[in-house]
Amino acid sequence: MGHATHPPETDLIVPLPDGEHWDPHTIHTHYFSFSIPHAQIGAFLYLRYQPAFPLCQGGAAIFRGTDNINVLDIDHLNYEITMPWPDIDANTITTANGLRIEFMEPGREVRISYASTDGQTKLDLIQTAVTPLLARGHVMPGEENYHNAPGRVPGGSEQFMHCTGQLELRGEHYDIDCYAIRDRSWRQVRKETQGGVPVPPVGWTPMYFGPDLIFNQVGFEAPDTNPEWLGVYEVPDGAPTHHFAWLHSNGENKQITRVRRNVLQRQPHTFASLRQEIEAEDEDGRIYRFVGEAIATATLPAWPNVSFHDSVYRWEDEQGRVTHSTYQETWFDRYHRAVKARSRHTATD
Template identity: 65%
Template structure:
C-alpha cells in the first residue's frame, strides 16, 4: 500500500489565529532535525516548537555525548529556551530563525535544508546540510490518543523524511565531520495537551533506521504486553496494536507496516531509557523484518517538560549484519516515571 505524501510547501506551514479566532492554547507546530557522529558517541537534537495561540516559541540546540547524561546540563552543550518570541520567518529565502540563533534554511522545500547555529561563547557551532533520501511522508499525531483533542474543522498534519546529513560540528574546541543519515519531522496545527493525566499511555518509542536505499524503516510504538514490559500493570491498552505509525522503504517502494513487536532487553539504570532492544515488524506484503539495537549515546532532554523525554543514538543491526546509526527517542509521563523510580529504590535496598 502506497503511503501518503505532503507537498514541499508544507515545510513552511506555520499558521496563526486570525483576529477574533479562538484556538486551543495547546496548539503547536514543530520542526525537528538531528544528526549523529557515532564514532564519537555524539547525538544532536535541533528543535523549534511554535505555540501560535500566544504567540511564542521554544527550542534550540542539544548536543549529547556518551550515555551518562542524567541531568539536562550533563549534555555536552545545551542552548534551549522555553520562552522565545515567534521566530523570524522569511518566505523570500525560506528561512526560519529563532531568537537564540538556530537557523533553518530550506534550500529546496521538501528536499534540502541547511541548519546553522553558533553559540555566543564559541562553545558550539553547527553547519549541516540535509538532503532527502525518502519522500516527504505524511503522518498524523505522535502520541496515542492525541487525535481525540484535534479540531476536525482545522487542517492538522505532520511529515517525516530521512535525510543524508553532511557538515561540521565544532564542540568545545574539537571539530567533527558530520556524515550520517537522520530523520527530520514536523507537525502543524496539532493539539498536544499538557494537562496532567490527559494521555494515559505506556512509554512511546520512535526508532527510525537507514541501512541503505534498499531498506529504510520507521516506527512509533509501545512495548507489547507479551514482552513483559516494565509498564505492565500500570496501563490498560486493550487489544489495540502496539504501534500507531510505521513504514518501510524497500528498494524504493514505500510500504505500510502492519505489525510491530518491540522487546526491550535492558533499561538505563538512571534515566530508564531502553539501552538494548529488539524490533520485529511485518509489512503489508507479509515480509518480516528483525532488528537488534543498542544505545551508544543517550540523554534527558528539556523539550516537553511535562513528560520525561529522552534522545539517544542507537546502533542497529539487521538480519544480514548491516549496521545503521540513528536517533531513538522515547517519552513517558509521571505514572511510569514514579513506578520506575520506586522499583530502582527497592532494588538498591534489597
C-alpha cells in the same frame, strides 16, 4: 496500499490564528538531527511554535556518551522555553537563540546552522532527502482526539536525509556525514496537562540501512515481553502496539501492519532504553528484525510534563548491516513513579 506522502510546500506551514481562537496547546514543530557515531555524539535541533500566544521554544542540544543523567550533563544545551515568534523570511526561519533553518528546496534540501552565544559551539549542515515526505497523522498519543477542529486540519511528516557538514563542539572539530531523520507537525493539539494520556512509554525508532531498507515506527513495548508498564496501564488484548509506522524500499513506500518491540535493558537512573529488539511486518507479509543498543543518551527538557530522552542507537538488521540513528522515548508521571518505586524495592532486596 503504500504509504501517503505530503507535498513539498508543507515544510513551510506555520500559520498564526489570524483572529481565531486556537487551543493554547496548538503547536507546529520542526525537528532535525545528526550523529557522529565514532565520537558517540548525537544532536537534538528543535523548534516548537505555539501560535496561540504567539511564541516559540527550542534550540540546540548536543550530547555525548551514555552518562548524561541530568539535563545539564550534556556537552551543549541552549534550549529556551519562551522566545519570540521566529523571524520568517521567505524560506528561512531563525530563532532568537541562533538556530537557523533554510529550506533551500522545500521537500528536498535544507540547511541548518547554529552558533552559541559564547562562540565555542557552532554547526553548519546540509540535509538532502533520501525519502519522500512521508505523512503521519500524529506522533504523540492523545493528539488524535483533536483532529476534527473545523478549518484547522492538522498534519505531520517524516523524512530521512543525507546529512553532511561540520560541528565545532567547545573547540573540538568534527566532520559530519550520516543519515538522519527529520520530522515536523502542524496544527497539532499536544496537551501538556499533568498525568497526560494513559498510555505506556512510547519509543520512536527511525533507521536507515540503505535505499532498500528505511524503517520507522512509534509505539510501545509489546505486552508479551513483560514490560515495565504492566500493572500500570491496561491495553486491550490484541491491540496494536504502534500507532504509526512505515517502510521505504527502493523508491516504494509500504505500510507496516504489525510491530513487536522488546526492551532488553534500561539505564538504572533515568530508565531510558539501552538495548532493544524489534520485529515488524509489512503489508505484503514480509517480516523484518532489528536489534539495537544506545551509544549515546540524554535527558532533555523539551516536554516538561513528561520524561523525554534522546539517544543515538546502533541498529543491526538480519543481514548484519549496521546503521546509527536517533531513538527517542517519552513517558508520563504515572509510569515514572511506578518504575522508580520498583527500582528502589529491587535495590533493597
